Amino acid sequence: MPPSIHPVDLILALRDKHLTPAIVFLTSRRACDEAMQAFDHSQVLLPPIRQQAIAAVLEKVIVQYPSIAEHPLIPTVQRIGVAAHHAGHLPSWKIAVEELMRHGCLDAVFATTTLAAGVDFPARTVIITQSSIRKSRDFTDLTIGEVQQIAGRAGRRGKDLVGFAIVTPSPYIDLNVLTKGFTGHPEAINSQFLISYPMVLNLLKAHPLDQIQPILAKSFAQFQLNQRAEVLERKLDGLREQMEPFGPRVCTDWITEWQTFDQVRRQKSHRAPARKHEPPEITARFHFLTPGRVVGIGRSRGVVLRQYRSKGQKSPMITALRQGGGITESPASTVTEVSDRVLDCVDAPVYPWCTPESVEELLRHLEELPGRLPELPILIPKEDEPIPDAIVQTLGDFACPTCPSRSACQRDYPHASKLRQEQQRHLKSIQALRTSLWHRFQGKIDVLQEFGYLTPTAHLTDDGEWARLIRIDHSLLITELIRAEAFNGADPAMLAAVMSSIAHDDDRPGAFPRVSSGLGSLLGQVRKLALSLSPHEDPPLLRADIAAVTERWIGDPSLTWIGLCKSTTMAEGDIYRLLARTLEFLSQLHTLKATHPGLADTASRAIANLRRGVLEELP
Amino acid sequence: MTTQELEQLLAQQPIALLHRLARGRVQRHFRAGKRRLIEILLRHSAENRAGFESDLMILIGERPPLPIPPAPQAPAARKPKPSTPQHRAIHRPAEQDSHEPAITLSSWLDGLGVPPPKPFVTDAWQEDAIAKLREGDVVVSVPTGSGKTYVAVEAARRAIAENRTVIYTSPLKALSNTKYTEFSKIFGADQVGILTGDRRDNGQAPLLIMTTEILRNLLYDAGGGEIDIRLDTLGLVILDESQYIADPERGVVWEETIIFCPGQARLLLLSASIGNPHDIAEWLTSIRPTPCHLVRHSTRTVPLRAGYLHPNGKLMPLFRTVGIPHGHPSHLHPEAKRLFTQYEDETLPTGRRR
The missing domain is CATH 1.10.3380.30 (Sec63 N-terminal domain-like fold)
Known part of the structure; x- marks a missing residue:
């Protein structure tokens, strides 16, 4: 099956069902031109009377606009009663086609959707072949408003009892977009307030700077921003109501007070690491239990193959090669002495954590070691490190720990702080909505001042006077x-x-x-x-x-x-x-x-x- | 009933019935062709054969008698009668609305034609718009082709009669030219002028046509102290296609024009159907000296019908109702739906199906 209906078949089908005149909206200018070419050798001619009618109308238009006299499409228009109408044509040609349509001379006009708004003539039928249009280099789906604008050309007041909008598929058409467009309610429109340099200059020419803000406030843009701000304000009122039970307590701003207290408290608790029960000498030693280190474990000796922290308790562990060739996992606390000797050991990522050759090597070295080895001098930090003064002091500043409403504060804090955060977020957005236009305007003023079109007091300079x-x-x-x-x-x-x-x-x-x-x-x-x-x-x-x-x-x-x-x-x-x-x-x-x-x-x-x-x- | 019998029975049913049967049983059943659908249904029926069969019988029982007499092992005879009434009571109410029989092509095309010539009668909303313009600004939001131009012409006529200047703006130069020709025919060539960026034809006429940008520039010049046009006698400003206020690049021009439009002049905003005309009206009321009246109208003067034309030349209604089922985009005509699905399957490259 062809990807879309052939133009000649389309015209035949429309004529057969008395659905002419029709506007056929096609995806591109090229599609319109190709549709016209399709009629070059077709024999779906108009009766001579209608051909003459077309000629008569064209003649009148040509008198006014001689440039279209030689238009290459004229023969097809006269023979078949179809025409193309798109942005690639001269305005005079488009006027001629519109004139022909108005006189009811044509059976179909092939047009592009891009200019749907510029097509100012109705027909009995509108043919829609696409569901998206090219907008600034991208294809976007038609909006409901656009579909209705296109379909709305169908049905001429006083000339038709009903209008027909007919969808005929072409590749990549999305029927959902169109059915939604037909049956839906058009979208709300939104202001697009672009502040341009000439606008700034012209406004400042007529009004002093301090009157600008009220003028901007009169824009539809600000009206819609205010609408959004009002929605937020209503939400804010609701939040305020919800915040009622969380009013002032022992201290007026108890949420902030509790928040800081809570933070400090947490910081303090964070200071105690997970391995807080680990004796300091073990922590200190652990750094030295690197692969190849000769250590005493219990009464025997071993070589550390790897060190790690256990998964659950995070307690320091070592894997050691013991005298006699055993490989054991033992807590670092079982290490009784750390010698200053480190043997060469080639690491491996899997058991036995070093290459088999180096296991042999290590064992040999271990046997050869003298009975006593000098111990590694390890500095052990003092056992109880005091909490830094700053935190102790701040904790002392808080009344919370002894405050009578402490339990209530602690209970309500998560909810109350969430509400307050939301409140602050809304306040910020409301502020932004109310002032964004003015800020954008000021941004433009800054640029114009930089370039010397405006004085520092925002009056027009000589250059500004003509530039506006x-x-x-x-x-x-x-x-x-x-x-x-x-x-x-x-x-x-x-x-x-x-x-x-x-x-x-x-x-x-x-x-x-x-x-x-x-x-x-x-x-x-x-x-x-x-x-x-x-x-x-x-x-x-x-x-x-x-x-x-x-x-x-x-x-x-x-x-x-x-x-x-x-x-x-x-x-x-x-x-x-x-x-x-x-x-x-x-x-x-x-x-x-x-x-x-x-x-x-x-x-x-x-x-x-x-x-x-x-x-x-x-x- | 054996599986084979069931298959035969299903094959005798129209596809619409199979789709109804598949509803809630098979996902995306509307994508499948008849043979495939039967296959899926049979596979599915293994889970709850009794329920499936009874649903099928109910659906068959509901249908009007088939034009072709059913085969000897007719399903009607085997209908398990006792269960039928209860099931009907359960199934029918929920599904009824969308399952009225879809209309036929001939009834869809019925009514096509030229209305008998009758004297021009204004619509109530047109009268309303013109009347309300005496009291203040007016925003008109009506579907395309409802006769907005009539309102513009009539309003202009009244303002001119009071010796007021009227400015009519359109978003495109081409539309301005069309309107210039049109209005010249209505009011007489000496009454209508056109202003473009570099040319002024009959600039002293009471009815001036221009693009919105030109009017904005005139208002700027007036604000800057250089009166260029008789803004003091300006009585009416008509902004056609004012849904352009949402245009990403040019929309601001409409806002500027409205903000700086002199207070004594009335504003008439003509717009296609938009979602929030009341916002525009409210906005105008908030910034203009006179309150703004909204004239809104959503039914078309000439009713619209939607159709589907298959690439093979077959024409059919797009929806199952004659008119457009507002608010029910899924009420598609089953035949159109089937053919479109088929079309999509054939044209979409594999792997791109949605």
């Missing part, structure tokens, strides 16, 4: 470039090219024209600056190939749109969007005409060159 007019992404990079006079002497094409490489945030690969050497070195400078700013602002992609596209379009006024499209593998719609965004950035530079007349002039010349052909068609 740059209200786009990567504003810090752009204003820093202007201050570094990076654009001095740059021609309109170069300026626009740099702006487009800053504006472009898509990493779709492709083949592109080469950059001129002047632009190349300028981009190198920009890249260096962007990198140095990266602690304060995410650097843009700064693709040279993208810059080259813009440079061509602006640098060569005789270049036609078709010519530009042929020089790259970028989709028409992407080029359009790139240039439109560049236009937006350039017009922001144009607003600096009061302070940077040269730059503003270059920008306006770039705008004039940019706005031609296809880019002039739309308002």
Whole structure:
């Protein structure tokens, strides 16, 4: 079976059940284009009357937008009554498709889900082929809201009695996501309050620093943070109630008092190690009972093969090779004398703990040893080591041991301290929720002060006054470039090219024209600056190939749109969007005409060159 | 009954019955095909043969008579009658709700068609939204395609009649352009203007269309002392697709716009269905001079049905009910479920099954 239904079969099935017109949401632009190609040789033609209707509508649209007159999809659209509509197309083409849909001329439109919000036309049927969409380089499951937004295009008011949302599987589809999406309640939405540099500058332009906090407090972000804080506060109230029986006792803050007392007490008890009944001389000796050491055990002599502590009691033990060849395990306390003689002994990890050869060797040596051996002088520490003064003193400071409420404190302490810890944790989070926006804002102020856009009293400097007019992404990079006079002497094409490489945030690969050497070195400078700013602002992609596209379009006024499209593998719609965004950035530079007349002039010349052909068609 | 007889009997039953029989006995039975399911059931029946057989008989007894007459060793004849009534009493109530017979394709498709032309009638919520706009701000959260635009147009018409400026914003330039064309047709070209980053068409018109970013910039400039637009005569700001407030990159623009929107102007927020519109309304009430009214509506004007189209071209309902069973994502049509499972088994590479 094919992994998904063939587009021609799909259209046939829909026509058969009178489910047209339909919007078919596909996973990618490529899928949309391939679906259109599938109709190239198919014979599922429209009746001539409908073909004429399509032609008539298209004709009207072409009058307004001549750029689509030669569109390669037009024959298929007319013959079959299907069209593709995605971000790779020019806006004028999308308008044409929308117009056709509105007139009810088409049977199906193949569209991508990425722009579901931008698809502003309904149909009788919506076909869903996927359960996840690409969001910033990753595929994520559709949310309930998104599924409903997509399915919601089905059913035209006044034209349909019912709308149909039809799922048809493609590989990796997860039906659960979709059925949940159909039947569920849309998710709550959350504020995404990004504090940007232009926002800080513009707010400080209009309001003194001490009025900022109340303004931030008016945001939906703060509203939602407050909601969370209120939940915590309610919990806090509950905790306070639970804490009631644990109020002041003999001392007001008995929990802390008991906590310290308990800690000190524990420390004291910790000082007594597990082997506390071990006589000090044994401990002292044990260090010297290393493999090869000649020792006296009882009345006989032996060589230590290994030492260890017993598993249960942790009492010191040795394994010794005795005179006569026996290997015994005995407590270290049975060692009567420790000689200063150490015999050579090759260790082994298993019984008999040394190599068989060295057992022979050791035995021989043992026999050869003289009757008396000098004893190893071992320093034995004094028996009862006193507890350090500091602890004795602190213990003496506590009233707890003799306090009348001691037993109650001891009993309640674990519960009460847990409650109090929770209380403190909530208090901290509430504090953080109430002030986080302001702290983030202050962080941005600090950076702007560091770069000299704000005075130490948070007023706008001369640079700040114009920098606040740059209200786009990567504003810090752009204003820093202007201050570094990076654009001095740059021609309109170069300026626009740099702006487009800053504006472009898509990493779709492709083949592109080469950059001129002047632009190349300028981009190198920009890249260096962007990198140095990266602690304060995410650097843009700064693709040279993208810059080259813009440079061509602006640098060569005789270049036609078709010519530009042929020089790259970028989709028409992407080029359009790139240039439109560049236009937006350039017009922001144009607003600096009061302070940077040269730059503003270059920008306006770039705008004039940019706005031609296809880019002039739309308002 | 011998095992062989039982196997034969099971093989005669529809798969849905086998699945019901497997419920609570076999894990993940819905994944298995019929032959495999019978195999598993037989293996399972060894544990409690009597209970298994009686459950099977009850299920067979419940079913409407089969269209094909049963084989000579018909199960009905062997039904252990005495035990039946008690078992029914135990089993039925719990399982009944999800086991109403699933609808057929024809009844699912029934009702398809074009409604007879009738004069445009406003919905109650549309009236409500427009009326409430006289008293204060309004948040509208309704499903896609319910007629939000009508509310926008009507509200704009009333504001213009009072000589007030209206600003309409959308998140995308393309949508702005569509609305510009649409509104120009409704109000007349001289009444509608559009502002983009670098161009201004008919900027003195009473109804201005722009992206939300442009409005935010205008409000900033006004705050900085450079009045750029007649904000003092601004009577109504319509923010379309205002669920964009949750957009990770651009959402903040909507918040800024709402915070700095002049107090005398009314705000009309139009949004698709979202989970917490009351939060937005409450927020607006807390920061704006007039209280905010929430207009919420969850049923669609045109009812929606969900279907499943198998890659082999077979169309069937997705759910066992005609409409969408809200709150019951698992009420799938058995046939759709079976075909989808089959599809998954065929397409998922081995070892990747969930």
